[in-house]
Structure formats: C-alpha cells, structure tokens
Amino acid sequence: MNLVKRLNEITRMHPEKNAYIFQNQPTTYGELGIYINRFAERLNQLGIKKGDHVALLLGNSPQFVISLYGSLKAGATVIPINPMYTQNEIEYILNNGDVKLVIALDKLLPLLEKLNERLPEFTQIIACPTPERELDIGQFPFLKEKTQTFTNMINEGNSKFEGPTLSDDDVAVILYTSGTTGKPKGAMLTHRNIYSNAMDTGLYLQMNHQDKVIATLPMFHVFCLTVALNAPLMTGATVIIVPKFSPSEIFQVVRNYKATVFAGVPTMYSFLLQYEVGKAGDLQSLRLCISGGASMPVALLQDFEKKFNVIISEGYGLSEASPVTCFNPLDRPRKPGSIGTNITNVVNKVVNELGEELPPGEVGELIVRGPNVMKGYYKMPEETSHTLRNGWLYTGDLAKMDEEGYFYIVDRKKDLIIVGGYNVYPREVEEVLYNHPDVVEAAVVGVPDPEFGEAVKAFVVKKNPDLTEGQLVDYCKEKLAKYKIPSLIEFLDELPKNTTGKILRRALKEQLVK
Incomplete structure (x- = not known):
C-alpha cells in the first residue's frame, strides 16, 4: 500500500466528502482524485517517467497537494523545497537532487531563468499563479518554451490515468535537511516510509473521517507533510489549508469550520496564548493540539491548556524518520516535558557509545527503528553508513527514558x-x-x-x-x-x-x- 493507492480508496468510498478547504473554497475527494489523475497524465506527456525527480517550490495551497500526489502517481520522486530559500540554496538542491522538472510559484520564474544554464537535468517548469502578481512568461526565453501552467495541467489531462506500478521500496520523497558539513543532505524516503508513518501517526492520534485538521505549518516541511496533510487524507479527514500563520486567522478558522486538530511549533502556541483578542471559548471545537519541531516549555504548555481547555500532545521526529517516532499518548497520562512514547510500529531506544541500550534514567543517544526509517542519503554513502547502523537510525540527539517508557530529549544535536x-x-x-x-x-x-x-x-x-x-x-x-x-x-x-x-x-x- 502507498499514499496514492490509499487516497484512491478514500476517493471511491467518500467522493462527496471534502478533502480540503482553501480560502473558503471546498474541494471534494472526488474532485481531488480527478485533478491528481490529470496532473499525473500530463507529467507523463511532458516526459516525466518513473524515478525522475520533480521539485516543488510552493507554499501551502491546493497546488501543493495536487502536485505532490500527482507527481507520486506519475512515479516521480518529489523534492519539496522552501520557496523562501535564496538562489544559492535552491540551486544546490536542484543540482544535487538531479531535478528534471520544477513546479513553482510564478514569482520565482526570474530566479529559475537564471539557474537554467547551470542545471543540466532541468528541462521543464510548471508555473503556479501567485495571487499578488502574475508574470509574463514571454519575457523569459527559456521559460517561454519550457513552461506549462498549472491550470492547463489539471484541465487537460486524462482523469482516468492509472500511472505506473509503485513498489514499496521506490523512493517517493527526498527531503533536504541541513548537514553539519554545511551541505544539505537529501533523506530518501520510500513509499513504505511515508505511507506507514502517515497511517501510524494518524492511528496513534486517533484521527478519523470526522476530523478537520488545520495545515498552517509549511507543507514543504516534513512535520506538516505527515501530520497535517498525509495522515488526515489517509483517514478521510478534511484539511483546512492556511497559507500563513497568524493568531487572528487561526482563531477565525477554528470558529468558522469547527476545526478539531491543530498542529504547530511552540512559537505558534506562544503567539496564540498572547493574542489579546483570543478568548477561552474560541478553540472549544479542538479536540487535540499537536506540538513538534522544538521542545515546548512546560509553562507554555500548561498555560495554554489551562486557558483554552484543550490537550497538547508533544512529539518528536526527524526528516530521516518520515518524521514521527514519538508522541504523548491520548489514552494514558501525558507528561509535560516529555516527547511521549513509541508510536505504532516504531521503536525508540537510548544507547551508549557502543550501541548498548541504557537503563531508564540514563542519558545516551536516541536511536530509532521502524518502517518509517529512510533508505539513506541521496548520493552520500558515507553519511548513510554513519547514520544507519544495523537497522537503526542514529538521531544524534541525547535523550533518556523513564520507567514507563516516556522519552525526554536532554539536548538537541550538539550544535543545532x-x-x-x-x-x-x-x-x-x-x-x-x-x-x-x-x-x-x-x-x-x-x-x-x-x-x-x-x-x-x-x-x-x-x-x-x-x-x-x-x-x-x-x-x-x-x-x-x-x-x-x-x-x-x-x-x-x-x-x-x-x-x-x-x-x-x-x-x-x-x-x-x-
């Protein structure tokens, strides 16, 4: 099973159910399925074959969702990139990642025009309209010949397109994560990796088709990709796409749509707590808040829960693990300051320098094993062999475990x-x-x-x-x-x-x- 197959199942079972809502416009699972098939078939017409690398330079939007799933259905490997990166940062990833086609906001077209001559694999662009400005493609010689519009992609393709057969071990996504050498490393996540982590995370957090999940974390980041996009879609929930975080927007979205799940980093919770207009009852429809990306101060967690009467489940993950390995459980007591316990099908362990498991209370390196652990780093065999050892992913984070199996991060990677x-x-x-x-x-x-x-x-x-x-x-x-x-x-x-x-x-x- 993979994301594409599972989404097909949801589409057949609930074609009229809303898959996502963006700027007050809902899109059903049936409509999403058609867009994905058309997009995938058009990619095939543009020469994208199974195993080719496609980059996404997009913010939170329907275009991101359709491009992600459409590219996967076409058999491509997807490389999400932060569209706020500088030209040098984007160039390195496109070059190192052997990217053949880029799906990007049209405001980035001038940058891509500059990079054209220096990227040998780069042959095609799909331009997505930016609300605040639309550029004339005709002013860019390279782009004029090589650029398609996103609108044409989802209007002209074959809505019955099947796509190639996908294997569990095929690389689905490459996530570039900053390396200690200064060069980003591309974590290769297979179809098994990202599907299993979406399903296991959704199961652990008790997501279901009645949930309405707010996606305001950046979709190009693995936290949002799994927890606020893939996991909800795999369970038939509705994703509320919020392009940019602001406290007023979140309060309004929760009230308007009776949202049930919010995922954010500690900074977001701090802003929501400090927002003067926010009232205790404004978030009453939320059954769960999820925190990750950084350790949440215990005082912040307790103050937020006390004011809004909603549970925050803090967890832990890293790109190399698709990313989730731990969450505070919903059926047992939470422990403020803890990253929680093993999620379904994933095992965490604290070891010493010899790789030997340490008893509860002792500090060592956190290592992880499960179907979510990456295949390796793209074109970096030495880094891969250092990080993946005997079936375990060595995170580089120092942690300890208590007697009840709850883990605590003592320190992040040495200099992170x-x-x-x-x-x-x-x-x-x-x-x-x-x-x-x-x-x-x-x-x-x-x-x-x-x-x-x-x-x-x-x-x-x-x-x-x-x-x-x-x-x-x-x-x-x-x-x-x-x-x-x-x-x-x-x-x-x-x-x-x-x-x-x-x-x-x-x-x-x-x-x-x-």
Missing part, C-alpha cells in the same frame, strides 16, 4: 539551533561568514529568544576594523534564508580554541551564560 521550529546548523552560517573578505574567523551559536525559542548569534574576528554588524547582516541576507541570518553579531579579538586549534563553541555558550 532551532529558530521557530526550523533547523539551523552553525557550520552553514559560518561558511557564509567566512566567505566575507573582511572576516578572519567566525563561530555561530544559538541564544534564547522569547518569540522564536532560539536566535542565531555569530562571534566574529574581523580583519577590517571598519566592518560593521549591519554590513555582515546585509551580506548574509544575499546567501541565507531569513531564519538563518544572525540576529546578533559580536566582534571579538580572538575565538576560544583547544590545543589543536579547534574553535570551542561550548566556551562561547558558557560565556553567554555568565
């Missing part, structure tokens, strides 16, 4: 910074800083931030005394996504190092505490 639920690896930011001609050395750490959990701080040794913080920030804006840009820069005469000359981030963090 979580900004509003997004992962930022210091090395990636440092490499950008090092490329500035006036920077001698740089080290990046995370610092507490009241709104986003953490913020990026850079310590810099400069060769030009006239170099300012503002100049460095402007430099970073050209090369990094917004959430990766340092919000604080401190200039030092030298950076702390060990006897071998390695920069000690730990010492910088200790200095911040003092």
